[in-house]
Amino acid sequence: MREVTSDSLRSLTLRSPYLIFLGDIQELVDAKTGAGLVQWCPEKVMGQFRFDDCLVDLGVSDLSIAEAKARGVKSIVIGVAPTGGRFSQRWIQVLVAGAAAGLDIVSGLHHRLEELPGLVTAAELSGARLVNVRTPVDSLPIGTGDKRSGRRLLTVGTDCAIGKKYSALAITQSMKARGVNADFRATGQTGIMINGHGVPLDAVVADFIAGAAEVVSPANHADHWDVIEGQGSLFNPSYAGVSMGLLHGSQPDAIVVCHDPTREVIDTARHLPLPGVAECIELNLQCARLTNPYVRCVGVSVNTSGLDAESRPSYLAELSVELGLPCVDPIRDGCDAIVDKIFAESVLEG
Amino acid sequence: MREVTSDSLRSLTLRSPYLIFLGDIQELVDAKTGAGLVQWCPEKVMGQFRFDDCLVDLGVSDLSIAEAKARGVKSIVIGVAPTGGRFSQRWIQVLVAGAAAGLDIVSGLHHRLEELPGLVTAAELSGARLVNVRTPVDSLPIGTGDKRSGRRLLTVGTDCAIGKKYSALAITQSMKARGVNADFRATGQTGIMINGHGVPLDAVVADFIAGAAEVVSPANHADHWDVIEGQGSLFNPSYAGVSMGLLHGSQPDAIVVCHDPTREVIDTARHLPLPGVAECIELNLQCARLTNPYVRCVGVSVNTSGLDAESRPSYLAELSVELGLPCVDPIRDGCDAIVDKIFAESVLEG
Numbered sequence: 001m002r003e004v005t006s007d008s009l010r011s012l013t014l015r016s017p018y019l020i021f022l023g024d025i026q027e028l029v030d031a032k033t034g035a036g037l038v039q040w041c042p043e044k045v046m047g048q049f050r051f052d053d054c055l056v057d058l059g060v061s062d063l064s065i066a067e068a069k070a071r072g073v074k075s076i077v078i079g080v081a082p083t084g085g086r087f088s089q090r091w092i093q094v095l096v097a098g099a100a101a102g103l104d105i106v107s108g109l110h111h112r113l114e115e116l117p118g119l120v121t122a123a124e125l126s127g128a129r130l131v132n133v134r135t136p137v138d139s140l141p142i143g144t145g146d147k148r149s150g151r152r153l154l155t156v157g158t159d160c161a162i163g164k165k166y167s168a169l170a171i172t173q174s175m176k177a178r179g180v181n182a183d184f185r186a187t188g189q190t191g192i193m194i195n196g197h198g199v200p201l202d203a204v205v206a207d208f209i210a211g212a213a214e215v216v217s218p219a220n221h222a223d224h225w226d227v228i229e230g231q232g233s234l235f236n237p238s239y240a241g242v243s244m245g246l247l248h249g250s251q252p253d254a255i256v257v258c259h260d261p262t263r264e265v266i267d268t269a270r271h272l273p274l275p276g277v278a279e280c281i282e283l284n285l286q287c288a289r290l291t292n293p294y295v296r297c298v299g300v301s302v303n304t305s306g307l308d309a310e311s312r313p314s315y316l317a318e319l320s321v322e323l324g325l326p327c328v329d330p331i332r333d334g335c336d337a338i339v340d341k342i343f344a345e346s347v348l349e350g
Numbered sequence: 351m352r353e354v355t356s357d358s359l360r361s362l363t364l365r366s367p368y369l370i371f372l373g374d375i376q377e378l379v380d381a382k383t384g385a386g387l388v389q390w391c392p393e394k395v396m397g398q399f400r401f402d403d404c405l406v407d408l409g410v411s412d413l414s415i416a417e418a419k420a421r422g423v424k425s426i427v428i429g430v431a432p433t434g435g436r437f438s439q440r441w442i443q444v445l446v447a448g449a450a451a452g453l454d455i456v457s458g459l460h461h462r463l464e465e466l467p468g469l470v471t472a473a474e475l476s477g478a479r480l481v482n483v484r485t486p487v488d489s490l491p492i493g494t495g496d497k498r499s500g501r502r503l504l505t506v507g508t509d510c511a512i513g514k515k516y517s518a519l520a521i522t523q524s525m526k527a528r529g530v531n532a533d534f535r536a537t538g539q540t541g542i543m544i545n546g547h548g549v550p551l552d553a554v555v556a557d558f559i560a561g562a563a564e565v566v567s568p569a570n571h572a573d574h575w576d577v578i579e580g581q582g583s584l585f586n587p588s589y590a591g592v593s594m595g596l597l598h599g600s601q602p603d604a605i606v607v608c609h610d611p612t613r614e615v616i617d618t619a620r621h622l623p624l625p626g627v628a629e630c631i632e633l634n635l636q637c638a639r640l641t642n643p644y645v646r647c648v649g650v651s652v653n654t655s656g657l658d659a660e661s662r663p664s665y666l667a668e669l670s671v672e673l674g675l676p677c678v679d680p681i682r683d684g685c686d687a688i689v690d691k692i693f694a695e696s697v698l699e700g
Contacts, residue, residue: 136555137484145587145619205486206559207552210590237495237598237641241559245591269495272640284634291587
């Protein structure tokens, strides 16, 4: 077993292709991570592992461990939580067999893989890695605030869990489609699995948040865009520290605000009202100017799934007029209008 | 050896009285932590341990390990870094002898005490504790943003290392002198040593910064004041994430801004100018309103040591007129004027 630490790499790097471990889950909603992998990095997904009583199908090949190994799979990615929070004996048997076959085991769960009986020994014998994406990352630098070359876009939000990862992926896709040299930069566990590398921002030691964000989007070519997955919200009293450090370390040229018009209160603090989009833009720009005085808001990404078919277009149109910015639902409309805005703004070109 | 974790306590708790370990240091400036302990908690300091070639004297009794043990010392506090960064053999011998005698060893250094040869065994045999004040703290809760009873004051700053701990201690002293039920709340290593307990905010995992701040200043009597040691600055691009989480978790009724008029650039990012005091007040109040809409700035604490005798009073007077707030040098003037302001403001009384 080789230890996966930030000491050598500073950011996690996963080996693909993946076998997505679904175990015996019963509901698609519990397979969000696996579904995200199939949607956003189908080229990395070789197949799924399911027990006979699994009711979810991601629409990719069912593979045994031996078949996966034979086809060149490098990692088993556990994107589902075990029922009741405990790994059953048959889950453990499959993971141990995978590690023994030399496949990395990648987990986004709170449990550390090292606690599963037999797994460490199997990995040590084969040279497989046990990768806990939630484990705090050491050996990061303190943030410097120094300007790096290349362009950066950060998705921010009126709250946590409001579409920042999805929007960043959709914007990256739209940039690439028009030939822009762009990369998605992952800061959360699912984003890291999709991208194959990144730093789990919420798991770093507090003093190093901004430094970790600087590591996530290193200096690059002058016309290259990093599209960075945001975390939390400056208006979420549980996680705003992470959001602030990420904002400063990302030194974005452009921010996109993610919002849900049907959410009335902050997810983790339900006595607090959701801020308005304009207020959210203003505070993020004010704070972001510390490390990039030229930061601009280039659009709003709205989850309109809670609106009815009639009010959806009028909501987006009115918000767009109010803010003077493109406002899109990334799932229904894509993010081309936001990317148009970026490249129409001469201030961001120069 | 008993393990000191936050699992049981969530905040570190040190046992006093202390023996301050000075070793063989040559300059008073290297004994800042020890000097701070003698100044702010003389009742906790039983003596100092010095080798014959030590050139620093904190003005307290020189004690051997045996004498310290006989007089009831409970902890040896290492407040100085070893020359060249490595513990010499004679340092280690003294610490091992102290641990063998049942004295807790408390360190604010980056080195983990467990790495010193013989120390773990000595502590295990005697039941002494090895307390690494910089070690990341686990098992903290996520911040809730829920309003807690009791009053809170937080010191914030135009930069890091600008007097936030000193100011909080001086304000606590001034409050106590007028009979206010007040406690200093420590968030950094020296503050924790002075106070005997606290949470090292910069060492918690990022997701738990605000939660840790909530643990630091728990619910209290309605007329009780927590005076919370600030960390970093919203204007410091290395540490603003910690400052933001501490601001939200502290939900202060009152903030005091710490400033140094001779500092021109940010300590860890020397390409950035120091913000103005008014700007610093405004951004801190704006962000603090998320968890306490009634927050007020009640004064400015200025390090005037870099000003000459003539310009000192005029600087403070002009700043006071500009801001409409008491502006003091806490070392020269004390903080009574700030505490007067707090209790003159009916909005903070209610």
